[in-house]
Amino acid sequence: MPVNDSQHKTEPNTPEPGLAGSGVAALFIGAIIAGSFLGLASPEASGMVSNYIDQTLLLMIFLLCFELRPSALLDGLKNLRFLGIAWGANFLVIPVIGFAIATVFLSNQPVFYTGLLIYFLAPCTDWFLGFARMAKGDTALGAALIPINMLTQLLLFPVWLWLFTRHTGVVDLESVPGTLMDWFLVPLLAAQALRFVMTKALPEDLFARIMTWAGHIIPVVIAALILQIFAGNIITIADQAQIFGIILVAIFLFFVVTYFVVEGISRVTALPYEQHALLTMTTAARNAPMMLAVTAVAIPGEPLILAALVIGMLVEFPHLTAMKQLLLRQRNRKLAA
Incomplete structure (x- = not known):
């Protein structure tokens, strides 16, 4: 029988462990290779493909918003202490770390600096829950972080750009709020309206299958967007390829520093293991897919910024896998003690 969204007891759809790791990384690498080959082999075909970037962006934004489960936020409000700790770590502590690292490595490269900083600033809203x-x-508590993380980072995006990038001249700051309103408010309302209607009209098992398929489609749509970006801009990206080595080192350092900072926060606040693991994953994973969409519409005509975000996505999956192993070792040691 049809049910309300609040009655759905399953967690919001998140990528399966295998898909969230090597499968998605391979998909994205394949998209980079295919897009680059197309851009070099056939400028005419690559131009046709890249002309549909806006449509792909809208589809990706709609699907990401469709996954949001507002009822999860109400469930998570039972643990305001953890939500406050996670929010402070994600939106106060980590932005400072990201700003410092981006400044040290790429302050003389304003376009790449902007892309790296955007990657650092936004916590994940999807596959962190799978890890x-x-x-x-605690994935039930983690479900409450998804709407909090997404809505907070969208609201803070113009603020971050003003705080951290106004000196670069890369961003037209005055146009950003209106652009985000046009591109994200309408898809968010439409996606949530469709979700509400479906929860009222469809049986629970059918709705759950639809959510599962929506989750599987999202990486494919992201891969299509990556292919379009590289197809239309491979020559520009290739001209600056040497910078990507610096970006990789900066991302690695960011992950190391944030890991130890979160370890310290978890100990000071005496979080139980389940919440410690959740905090580690929500602070380790970055929301590159959403930032890819936000950046493409808010800062158009800057493919190097988008390429920096894609590089971050590729590094992230092995990092999250390593975090999972470290956490499980900690858990096993505590159980054995």
Whole structure:
């Protein structure tokens, strides 16, 4: 029988462990290779493909918004202490770390600096939950972080750009709020309206299958967007390829620093293991897909910024896998003690 969204007891759809790791990374690498080959082999075909970037962006934004489960926020409000700790770590502590690292490595490269900083600033809203599940973290509480993380980062995006990038001249700051309103408010309302209607009209098992398929489609749509970006801009990206080595080092350092900072926060606040694992994953994973969409519409005509975000996505999956192993070792040591 049809049910309300609040009655759905399953967690919001998140990528399966295998898909969230090597499968998605391979998909994205394949998209980079295919897009680059197309851009070099056939400028005419690559131009046709890249002309549909806006449509792909809208589809990706709609699907990401469709996954949001507002009822999860109400469930998570039972643990305001953890939500406050996670929010402070994600939106106060980590932005400072990201700003410092981006400034040290790329302050003389304003376009790449902007892309790296955007990657650092936004916590994940999807596959971090799959890795938290594998690490035996509190995924029910993690579900409440998804709408909080998404809405907070969208609201803070113009603020971050003003604080951290106004000196670069890369961003037209005055146009950003209106652009985000046009591109994200309408898809968010439409996606949530469709979700509400479906929860009222469809049986629970059918709705759950639809959510599962929506989750599987999202990486494919992201891969299509990556292919379009590289097809239309491979020559520009290739001309600056040497910078990507610096970006990789900066991202690696960011992950190391944030890991130890979160370890310290978890100990000071005496979080139980399940919440510690969740905090580690929500702060380790970055929301590159959403930032890819936000950046493409808010800062158009800057393919190097988008390429920096894609590089970050590729590094992230092995990093999250390593975090999962470290957390499970900590858990096993505590159980054995």
